[in-house]
Amino acid sequence: MRIAPRKVLLSALALVVAAFFLFPTYWMITSALKPRADVLSPAYDLIPLALTLDNFVTAFSKPGFGTYLTNSLIVTLGAVACSLVAGLLAAVPLARLKFRGRKGFVLLVLIAQLAPLEALFIPMYLLMKDVGLLNTLPSLLLVYFATTLPFTVWTLRGFVNGIPVELEEAAMVDGCGRWGAFRRVTLPLLGPGLVATSVFAFITAWNEFLYAFVFMRDSSKYTLPVWLESFQTAFGTDWSAAMAGAVVYSVPALVFFLLVQRKLVAGGTAGAVKG
Known part of the structure; x- marks a missing residue:
């Protein structure tokens, strides 16, 4: 089945827009799972290499x-x-x-x-x-x-x-x-x-x-x-x-x-x- 070029273009555009709006949420979640040193690092790792739950422990321990x-x-x-x-x-x-x-x-x-x-x-x-x-x-x-x-x-x-x-x-x-x-x-x-x-x-x-x-x-x-x-x-x-x-x-x-x-x-x- 042949797919119309216009539909492909619109689908690609929709994916770009969706990624644009989802990226802040993705960055928030990955930052929450990174060690503190990695969060403060100037390197922007889209995929974190090390994961930890210590940040959630610190958050829950807040009075x-x-x-x-x-x-x-x-x-x-x-x-x-x-x-x-x-x-x-x-x-x-x-x-x-x-x-x-x-x-x-x-x-x-x-x-x-x-x-x-x-x-x-x-x-x-x-x-x-x-x-x-x-x-x-x-x-x-x-x-x-x-x-x-x-x-x-x-x-x-x-x-x-x-x-x-x-x-x-x-x-x-x-x-x-x-x-x-x-x-x-x-x-x-x-x-x-x-x-x-x-x-x-x-x-x-x-x-x-x-x-x-x-x-x-x-x-x-x-x-x-x-x-x-x-x-x-x-x-x-x-x-x-x-x-x-x-x-x-x-x-x-x-x-x-x-x-x-x-x-x-x-x-x-x-x-x-x-x-």
């Missing part, structure tokens, strides 16, 4: 790893859950109901999504200070919830618009109430949208550093991104242990993605195409 991991999981999973529930409750009325000011509200949701997280830092800090939530994990949960909610509402609204309302009406004719029609018909079809938005919310909350570093005055309330910063001291940066810590830090996000990846493929392209 507070278990506490920071627990804090990260609490605020991240809490923000994801709150964002999905609130986003779904807002997206369904915005897609199904016709009321005055609906378009303006949708525009405000989009504007809130466009606002950079750093621009909200001072207002968020003053707000948490006034309500007495500084140095508490709920403050981080609320911040991550607020920053991921606009995207969740916007995306889920597109998914709801893509589900014909006639399906719900047919279920109601067959004897289901409005809630029963939503639970049995609409909610299962929203699975890809819920997965796509949950991945975005998880990555956003899991990787956040600035708020976790400034809002928490007690080191026992820090999250894993702040733990990674602890590898840099006044005497220098332990790059080998830092790379091992970065690998460990990436595992929960990778596991979460693998658990939902089947529906993510469908969800990533279907939800936000409808305005």
Whole structure:
């Protein structure tokens, strides 16, 4: 069978692009497995000649790893859950109901999504200070919830618009109430949208550093991104242990993605195409 030159060229280009994006991850993993002397060596060995797990031992022996991991999981999973529930409750009325000011509200949701997280830092800090939530994990949960909610509402609204309302009406004719029609018909079809938005919310909350570093005055309330910063001291940066810590830090996000990846493929392209 003859392969078209255009297809070969596109395949080669795709491999080059994939290698470009995968190389930093490969370098992080190989650096985590290299002896410290090899990491600091000026020679760039793409394939390490010597491997060791000492860097992971050093990373795990850092004080507070278990506490920071627990804090990260609490605020991240809490923000994801709150964002999905609130986003779904807002997206369904915005897609199904016709009321005055609906378009303006949708525009405000989009504007809130466009606002950079750093621009909200001072207002968020003053707000948490006034309500007495500084140095508490709920403050981080609320911040991550607020920053991921606009995207969740916007995306889920597109998914709801893509589900014909006639399906719900047919279920109601067959004897289901409005809630029963939503639970049995609409909610299962929203699975890809819920997965796509949950991945975005998880990555956003899991990787956040600035708020976790400034809002928490007690080191026992820090999250894993702040733990990674602890590898840099006044005497220098332990790059080998830092790379091992970065690998460990990436595992929960990778596991979460693998658990939902089947529906993510469908969800990533279907939800936000409808305005």
